[in-house]
Amino acid sequence: MFTDPRARMSGRAWALLLVLCGTIFLEGSDVAMLAVAVPTIRADLNLTTGTAAWVMSGYVLGYAGFTLLGGRAADLLGRRRMFLTWLGVFLVFSLLGGFATDGWMLIVARFVTGVAAAFMTPAAMSIITTSYPEGPQRDKALLVFAGVGAGGFSLGLVIGGLLTELGWRWVFFAPVFLVGALLLAALRLLPAEARPEPAPRGYDLAGAASAAAAMLLLAYGIVRLEHRGAGLGPTLGTLAAGLALVAAFILIERRATAPLVPLEIFRKATMVRADLAALLFLGAFFGFQFIVTLYLQELRGWSSLQTAIALIAMGCDAVLAPVLTPRLVHRFGNSRVIFGGFLLAIVAYGLFLPVGRDWSYAAMFPGLLLSGIAFALAYGPLTIAATDSVAKEEQGLAGGLLYTFTQFGSAVGISAVTAVYGITAAGTDGSPGAVLDAYRTALVVPVVMVLLGAAVSALDLRGTRPADRRKNTAPAARDEASGGVPG
Numbered sequence: 001m002f003t004d005p006r007a008r009m010s011g012r013a014w015a016l017l018l019v020l021c022g023t024i025f026l027e028g029s030d031v032a033m034l035a036v037a038v039p040t041i042r043a044d045l046n047l048t049t050g051t052a053a054w055v056m057s058g059y060v061l062g063y064a065g066f067t068l069l070g071g072r073a074a075d076l077l078g079r080r081r082m083f084l085t086w087l088g089v090f091l092v093f094s095l096l097g098g099f100a101t102d103g104w105m106l107i108v109a110r111f112v113t114g115v116a117a118a119f120m121t122p123a124a125m126s127i128i129t130t131s132y133p134e135g136p137q138r139d140k141a142l143l144v145f146a147g148v149g150a151g152g153f154s155l156g157l158v159i160g161g162l163l164t165e166l167g168w169r170w171v172f173f174a175p176v177f178l179v180g181a182l183l184l185a186a187l188r189l190l191p192a193e194a195r196p197e198p199a200p201r202g203y204d205l206a207g208a209a210s211a212a213a214a215m216l217l218l219a220y221g222i223v224r225l226e227h228r229g230a231g232l233g234p235t236l237g238t239l240a241a242g243l244a245l246v247a248a249f250i251l252i253e254r255r256a257t258a259p260l261v262p263l264e265i266f267r268k269a270t271m272v273r274a275d276l277a278a279l280l281f282l283g284a285f286f287g288f289q290f291i292v293t294l295y296l297q298e299l300r301g302w303s304s305l306q307t308a309i310a311l312i313a314m315g316c317d318a319v320l321a322p323v324l325t326p327r328l329v330h331r332f333g334n335s336r337v338i339f340g341g342f343l344l345a346i347v348a349y350g351l352f353l354p355v356g357r358d359w360s361y362a363a364m365f366p367g368l369l370l371s372g373i374a375f376a377l378a379y380g381p382l383t384i385a386a387t388d389s390v391a392k393e394e395q396g397l398a399g400g401l402l403y404t405f406t407q408f409g410s411a412v413g414i415s416a417v418t419a420v421y422g423i424t425a426a427g428t429d430g431s432p433g434a435v436l437d438a439y440r441t442a443l444v445v446p447v448v449m450v451l452l453g454a455a456v457s458a459l460d461l462r463g464t465r466p467a468d469r470r471k472n473t474a475p476a477a478r479d480e481a482s483g484g485v486p487g
Contacts, residue, residue: 009132009137009141015189016190017128017132017141017144018185019185019190020124020125021144021145021148021149022178022182022185023083023120023124023182024124024146024149024152025149025151026090026178026179026182027117027121028153028156029152029155029160031059032152032155032159033156033163033174033175034059034110034160035157035160036157036160037164038055039304040168041106041168045101045102048103051103051107052103054107055106055110056110058107059111059117060407061111061223062111062112062113062115062116062117062118063117064114064118064218064219064407064408064411065115065118065212065216065219066115066118066119066212066215067121067400067407068404069212069260069400070118070123071122071123071126071396071397071399071400071401072261072396072400073119073123074119074122074126074395074400075393075394075397076396078193079123079126080192082120082123083120083123083124084183084187084190087120087186089113090113090116090117090175090179091175091176091180091183093109093112093113094109094113094176095173095176097172098169098172098173098176121403122399122403124145125383125387126398127190128142128145129390129395129398138384139384140322140326142383143321143322143326143329143380143383143384144322145383146380146382146383147318147320147379150315150317150321150375150376151317151319153315154318154372157307157308157312158305158308158309158312159174160304161305161308161309162305165305204252206252206256207252207253210245211249213245214242214248215404216242217238217239217241217242218239218243218246219411220242221242222411222415225415225416261397262394265390265394265397268389270385270388270389270460271386271387271388271389271390271401273457274338274385274386275401277382278382278386278406279405279408279409280449280450280452280456281342281345281375281378281449282413283412283413283416283446283449284349284445284446284450285345285371286410286414287416287445287446288349288352288371288417288443288446289311289371290414290418291417291421291442292311292352293311295355295436296310298435299357299435310361311368313365313369314368314369314372314375315372316369316372316373317373317375317376317379320373320377321379321380325377325380325381328340329381335385335460336461337377337378338377338385338457338460339454339458339460341374341376341377341378342374342378342457343454345370345371345374345378345450346450348371349371349446350447351370352367353440355439355443357433357436382402385460386398386401387402413445413446416449417442417443417446420441420445424438424442
């Protein structure tokens with residue numbers, strides 16, 4: 001593993017990290033399992049195509065709409081409290097989803113589950129950034145956290161296929177057992193924290209309301225683009241209303257005595273570039289995965305389980321992120337590793353551009369594998385860059401901003417490839433050759449997104465040397481000696 005002795009962690013520190021990683025694994029696998037199960041759910045409950053689509057989109061809407069608020073709530077109301085409370089909400093509504101008998105029940109359950117993830121995920125990340133000393137140890141914990149989350153999505157595809165064979169309700173019931181175990185372990189392992197004092201200048205309720213409303217409207221507008229038949233006019237109107245609320249939110253924050261989001265945080269250029277790069281990287285990754293899934297299932301006729309097993313090559317990041325990436329970051333520095341991840345992603349998605357109607361899996365494998373390696377290189381270091389320059393009392397906000405950008409990136413990536421595919425296929429005769437051309441055109445979207453992301457990440461390459469990063473980790477050794485890590 002990581003050779004720097006300052007990266008060594010005690011058994012209790014590893015146990016805490018395991019619990020926190022369990023939540024990000026849960027979040028990733030939960031989404032993937034449902035993606036595999038939706039066709040079966042639709043057939044069993046006689047759902048319309050639109051209702052089935054909103055079963056998936058409801059989670060994205062809740063997650064993207066409340067992540068910013070969730071991250072700030074961890075700072076103001078207590079990280080431990082937010083983590084435990086919303087992990088419990090996740091458990092309850094996952095259980096209720098398993099007992100659903102109608103589409104609206106599933107949509108409500110998925111929306112609230114998404115809201116729960118929006119609060120507990122930034123809380124988990126901020127617990128890492130405030131419990132592990134800055135430097136090699138925190139970097140290692142964040143890289144493991146990011147890798148497990150991505151691995152959860154990849155493994156969730158396979159787990160979802162297997163559980164769906166037993167019955168789709170197990171896709172909802174299975175996470176309940178994991179959440180229960182995580183709750184019991186978290187009660188014992190999460191570091192105690194002083195009860196937060198009431199804000200002396202009150203809470204920014206107007207800012208919270210306008211932020212949540214703006215994020216919900218923007219997320220809803222983007223998600224509408226994925227649903228064929230949604231009118232363009234109402235969609236554009238929704239997006240415009242969301243942007244108007246963003247403008248209102250900025251005005252409120254500028255005048256607030258205790259702003260929900262201090263606007264000064266956006267002066268941290270490294271953090272802003274990391275968030276923007278994460279948006280582009282995640283958007284490209286999920287857009288690529290979505291269009292490849294369509295290609296395998298609709299054009300090639302592969303089953304959900306066959307597709308999930310084929311895509312597991314993209315899950316190599318679950319192994320590489322905690323094993324390889326820390327060594328590369330230690331040797332070459334954060335910025336160079338991120339940039340290398342973007343370059344690999346460009347190659348990976350570019351290899352798929354000439355995809356053929358009868359491609360063998362051997363022909364697909366290099367692109368799938370390289371996309372997983374690219375994720376391992378870029379995503380974990382991006383989480384480090386997004387939190388490194390942020391004060392302790394704003395770590396929850398930094399995590400909320402990062403996950404807001406990544407959730408919107410995922411939605412934008414999937415919506416963009418869906419829109420390009422739909423427009424390209426609309427004017428054709430629907431023949432296999434025409435559908436294949438539409439897939440190829442849609443695959444240009446993730447290539448363009450990672451090209452833009454590489455340009456953004458390249459801005460941090462100037463003057464960056466690995467030695468500078470190692471020099472700045474000296475305080476970490478002092479923190480460790482004073483018990484900064486849970487012991």
